[in-house]
Amino acid sequence: MYDIRTRRYALTLVNQGRSLNSVSKQTGVSRSAIRGWQAGTEPLPRTTECSMCDGDPQPPADHATYCYLLGLYLGDGCLSAGRRGVYALRIACADAWPGLIESCRDAMARVRPTNSVCIVRKQGCVAVTSSSKHWPCLFPQHGPGKKHERPIRLEPWQQELVEAHPWPFIRGLIHSDGSRITNWTSRIINGQPKRYEYPRYFFTNASTDILKLFTDTLDRVGVDWKSTRQSRRAQSISVARKASVALMDAYIGPKY
Secondary structure, X not given: OOOHHHHHHHHHHHHOOOOHHHHHHXXXXXXXXXXXXXXXXXXXXXXXXXXXXXXXXXXXXXXXXXXXXXXXXXXXXXXXXXXHHOEEEEEXXXXXXXXXXXXXXXXXXXXXXXXXXXXXXXXXXXXXXXXEOOHHHHOOOOOOOOHHHOOOOOOHHHHHHHHHOHHHHHHHHHHHHEEEEEEEEEEEEOOEEEEEEEEEEEEEEOOHHHHHHHHHHHHHHOOOOEEEEOOOOOEEEXXXXXXXXXXXXXXXXXXX
């Protein structure tokens, strides 16, 4: 399996009049593969074509979908190294949210259309999975250890995308480590108890860097929030004011 740049380089050398033997020695590509490329019978590998690896690095074409997938990755995603430099992107999704599973699967396919996406079933959840050598190019936050134990910073090109498409990024974070719940309280009105219900959003994460990315983006779209301590390890961000909840409902809504 050879990447697209190697294929183009080898064919360029052949078109310049170089022999297959010399091109094979220079590029490390077998002569049979070069013959197949010339004849059009050797297919491109599914893991080629990475906009970030070209001479002029560019983010994925579908900016909004990438921001959504970035939010999912920062919440419940991980990259696992495999053989020959291939990485598996895995995002855990609870069985209770089939719509989320489908949205995650669709986002992976849109961001990396040359790679297949599969569902690995586990107890109570699934791991939406896609393998490619180029996932680390798209998620440079990958590194050893857990995300909350290392710095998480967006690259300048990622920050530009998030600023241009804040709501898909917020949606990805909420769909991974967030929720929309309905609280209730009761009051005595004219001597009778009356129940009141009010929705609110929560986002919980153990990484202070990821929490700040979330709150900075909320500030950018005009959503009021407050911080609450969930446990010793994790902290929650709550959105409870009526206007802010209505704004979140317009762009996010409950998981399904």
